[in-house]
Amino acid sequence: MDIKHYNQKPKRNAKFIKAPNLIKAKVGIGGLSDAIIDRAQKLLESQTEDFRPLGEIYLKQMKAGIDKATALGKPTDSEEMIALILFPCVQLKANGGMFNYPLVTRIAERFVQFMEVVDRLDNETLEIATAFYTTIKIVLASQIKGDGGEQGEALVNELNNACMRYFDKHKDNLHPRER
């Protein structure tokens, strides 16, 4: 007699717990007014911290990653190697827009998306990485705050097109999870 079904372990063994809502008890009701949120937003926008020294640190880390991958002299799918280039760029994307450099965020975001889907680093991906690196470096050095206007748009489009051309040519380099 087949008793496998009868003997199988329970599939769910999770307990649900109602957590005490301590914050609600402390803050009361009603939310925050638009005036308070707008004032906070104005403080965000009016901060005068110079992003360039921090941006330079991330750029330096990104360049070190590109150089290390280039020095290998062969393609690599090492997650650590990809992270050496990707992670500083994620920081540029995250911080640029918070410190009045939304164009840095926009360019870095394109590169993050590119790096998230490539399977391995080869000569051409490293060339694309260098193009992004150089462009962000120029944006910071030229202190292009805001979206960069038409020039900014053209830069982003050009870099985006380079990524698209790469994938047209190297469909095999899409990470398996993206295929």
Added chain:
Amino acid sequence: MSYNFQNLQVLLVEDNKPMLNLIKTVLLSFGVGNVITSLNGEDGFREFCLFNPDLVITDWMMSPGNGLELTHSIRNHPKSPNKFAPIILMTGFSEKRRVLNARDKGITEFIVKPFNARDLYRRMHKIIESPRDFVEAPEYFGPDRRRKRKDEYTGENRRITDKDKVSQINITEIDLI
């Protein structure tokens, strides 16, 4: 009537000092009474144990101790004073697999950088007004990872047990219920 954040204690963990100061400024302008700061996950957990804050806002990529490691400690460490503490994870990543990875480590809310004041407020509001149940399972402890609620369905109710439907069905159908 509006929220009074004066008695609220928030632990803010961020290794980038300008960013730390910026977010602290936003929280203070929301009226948060006490913002404790820390520069990495390991120190962050020490502060968490010391102050038992009402809310934790943490960056992801830090060392020693990143935001997910901090979350794991808060949820699972025997010394954690409040395993249910709400945690907002800030990060530049927005790819789905990264978000799911963070969710599976027990974070409460996820906020993608760069963000604005309203984005941050929305996450706090959600934590205050729509707290999620916690799940305790052999391989996971943290907020319920299922976001969708049963009452989110907006289509037609077609079950004969649905209240409105019962009035429309005939006696034979009622016999079958």
